[in-house]
């Protein structure tokens with residue numbers, strides 16, 4: 001059934017991606033061909049093609065509108081989706097589409113980008129089977145959403161969100177935070193969650209959850225052709241009612257050199273079957289770790305309150321913002337704050353340099369964290385009413401999009417940090 005909720009979205013400018021928490025399902029390997037009439041729309045479709053959710057789709061953008069499309073499909077097969085821009089009005093659009101329908105495969109979906117906001121035209125287009133009608137000027141995300149909706153029909157499987165947690169530096173507590181957040185998502189939000197340990201050689205998720213599963217993520221990445229829901233199900237070990245673990249072997253008898261796409265099959269299957277997938281991403285910058293971060297629905301960077309963390313967090317946020325122009329920017333939190341005798345960079349200085357407030361400031365509590373780690377327990381299991389347990393509950397809400405994050409408030413840069421960023 002074709003619906004028109006896209007029309008209202010098209011006439012109203014979208015919220016800035018940074019504020020928006022809309023979940024748009026990634027688009028499968030389909031072919032999309034666009035025939036535009038204006039350079040602006042062509043640029044928007046091209047930008048949509050580069051969006052992380054469209055990387056699997058094959059997108060081709062050309063000019064010439066409906067006439068060029070009719071010409072092209074006289075002699076070549078039609079793709080899964082045709083995007084047509086037309087500057088013409090009423091009757092002309094309808095006539096053009098009628099001509100196109102003679103050369104177009106019946107299974108091909110058509111999205112029209114028009115320049116008139118006219119309800120009779122909408123109705124006629126719907127009657128002719130046009131899937132969506134967007135009104136120019138269109139934003140890249142509107143195109144991504146329109147294509148995504150074609151393949152995410154109401155009867156499609158529930159789709160999960162991927163949340164990546166990564167350290168700005170090694171040892172800053174990224175894994176600990178990822179595990180505690182996943183636990184809180186499962187326990188407090190009652191969402192089914194899977195914690196996925198991507199640190200195959202040294203991962204600590206199985207230790208932290210006191211689990212010793214015989215199999216885990218290594219079996220999945222080494223046999224990508226076997227990966228499906230049933231296979232992944234067998235590799236998961238259950239931690240609590242709603243939480244499962246895809247554990248790392250944490251052995252170093254082999255070398256883990258992954259290609260960029262190594263984790264794609266596992267993440268795709270998890271996304272299709274679990275509402276909340278927390279990825280514990282090790283602190284490294286490789287083709288696969290970059291791809292995993294770029295493809296996540298939300299990113300949390302964990303930083304310690306010192307200069308190397310600040311520099312690296314800034315670099316990570318900058319590059320990820322560039323690679324994900326239609327997404328909310330990565331979130332960050334400060335951890336191990338208040339370590340005795342350590343000179344620290346204060347939260348307002350971080351906020352000024354990163355142009356964003358941290359979503360949490362977690363104090364250094366070696367007794368509490370040490371006990372939890374040694375017992376294979378979460379912070380809330382040891383001290384449920386401790387303020388750090390509360391911080392993890394709030395973080396679980398924030399990264400699952402249950403609450404708004406605070407807006408930026410610039411602080412004053414201390415001279416050294418100021419110098420670092422005057423480049």
Ligand SMILES: Nc1ncnc2c1ncn2[C@@H]1O[C@H](COP(=O)(O)OP(=O)(O)OP(=O)(O)O)[C@@H](O)[C@H]1O
Nearest residue numbers: 167170171172173174175176336363364365366369
């Ligand atoms: N707020 C904190 N206060 C005290 N200790 C902490 C805190 N957060 C984490 N830790 C401890 O710091 C150590 C490192 O944590 P963790 O392994 O989670 O870091 P990581 O960033 O994932 O490290 P790696 O780079 O090895 O992946 C652990 O012993 C953990 O218990």
Ligand SMILES: [Mg+2]
Nearest residue numbers: 174175199282
């Ligand atoms: Mg880690």
